[in-house]
Amino acid sequence: MALGALRPSPLVEQATQHLRDQIANGEWPVGTRLPGEVALAKTLGVGRSTVREALRALAGAGLVQARQGSGVFVIATEPAEDWPARLRRAAITHVYEVRMMVETQAARLAAERRTDQDVAAMRAALETRAAAAAGDDAAFVDADIALHAAVVAAAGNPVLTDLFAEFAPVLRERLIDMVQLLGLRDRDRNPGHDSHAELVAAVRRGDGAAAAAVLQAELEQTLAHLHTDRF
Template identity: 85%
Template sequence: MPLGSLRPSPLVEQATQHLREQITQGEWPVGTRLPGENALAKTLGVGRSTVREALRALAGAGLVQARQGSGVFVIATEIATVISEDWPARLRRAAITDVYEVRMMVETQAARMAAQRRTEEDVAALEEALAARERAAAQDDAAFVDADIALHAAVVAAAGNPVLTDLFAEFAPALREGLIGLVEVLGLRSHDRNPGHDTHADLVAAVRDGDGDAAAAILQAELERTLAHLHGA
C-alpha cells in the first residue's frame, strides 16, 4: 500500500496512522529498519518534526524502537491492548472545550499561588508580558494569541511550581490552535483589537498586590467567558 500524500491537518495524527498501517499490515516486518526521517517526510509530504512526533507515538504504542546510531526499527506488528499514549498526542486529540475546562482548574489555583509567592522578578515579568500583549494588539490574530498565552504562562510561572509550569507548557499548543480559530471565527478583535486588556491588567495587579482571592476570581471569570465562546462556536 503506497503511503501517499497527506491532507494539511491534523498532520501528526495522519502521519502516525499511515505509518502504523504500514507496520500492522506487514509492509515493514519485525526487525525492519524504517526509512530515515528525511525520506519519510518527503514521502508523506510533511516536515521532519511531524515525522519525529509520529515515530514517538509509534514508540509509545510499542511498535518501533529507536536505536542510537542505527535508526528506528520495527519491534512489533500488533498494538498492545493497553497503549500508553503520549500526553501531547492526547491533548491534540481532545476537544478544545475539554482542554479549557482543565485549564481553568489549573490556572485559577496557579493564580492564587502566584499572588502568595511572586517575587520582584515575577512581577517584572508579568508587567512586561502585559505590555507585550498590548503591543501585539496591533498585529495579527496569531501574534495576539501568542502574547495572551505568554501572559498566562507568566502567571503560572509566578506560582513557583515547576510541575505546574511544565503542565501549562503541554496545554499551550492545543490552546493556541483553539484560540486562534475562535478569534477568527467569531471576529472577537473586529471592534476591539485588544480584548480583555482591563481584565488582564487587573489580574497582574492582583498578583502584584498579593491578593490571591482576587487573582483567582478574575482569572476564573475571564476563562469562563472564553469557554462560553468556545461552546457557542
C-alpha cells in the first residue's frame, strides 16, 4: 500500500495525519495490526523516530493501541471525544446529577479536612455572593459557583477540584439561562443565602453529614428547575 512520501517539516504532524486518514478511510479497519515502524518509515519517507511520535499521537487520540510483543493495532476509526467536549454535549440534567454526587462528597471531606485558610476563603466567597446579589445575573451566578468551588477546594483533593472546574463553564451558561428565564431573582435578589451560609457553617464546625445534607437539598432544588420543559 503506497501512502506517498511526505514533504519536509513538520514531519510528525504530516505522518500523523497520513496515518489517521488511512484509518478513517478504512485502509486499516478496527482490529488490524499496523505495519511495523521500519515499513511505515520507508513508505512515508521519514525516520523511525517520526513514525514513533506519530503513533504516540494516534494512541493519544484513542485510534491505536500498542500491545506488548504483538505490535500496534487499530482500535477506533474516529478520535476519542475529549472530556470538555463531552460535557458541552451532555444534557445539563445529567451534568447536574454528577455534580451533586461530586459536591456532596466534597462537602463531607471539606468538613473533615478544612483548614483555617479554607474557612476564610469560604466566608469570603459567601460575602462576595451576597454582594453580587446587587449586580446582574451573570455576576451572581459567577459568585455562586465560586463559593461552591471554595467548598470543593476545602476537601483537599486536587482531582475533585479539577473535576468541578471542568463542570463550571457548562454550569455557568445553563444557570444564567435558568435564572433569567424563570425569574428566580425577581423576588429575592440573593436566593439561597441562608442555605449557603448553613453549608459554610457546617463545614467550619466539622459536621460532614450536615454539610452534605444542606448541599444535597440545595442542589436537588436547582435540579428540579432544570427538569422543567425549558431545560
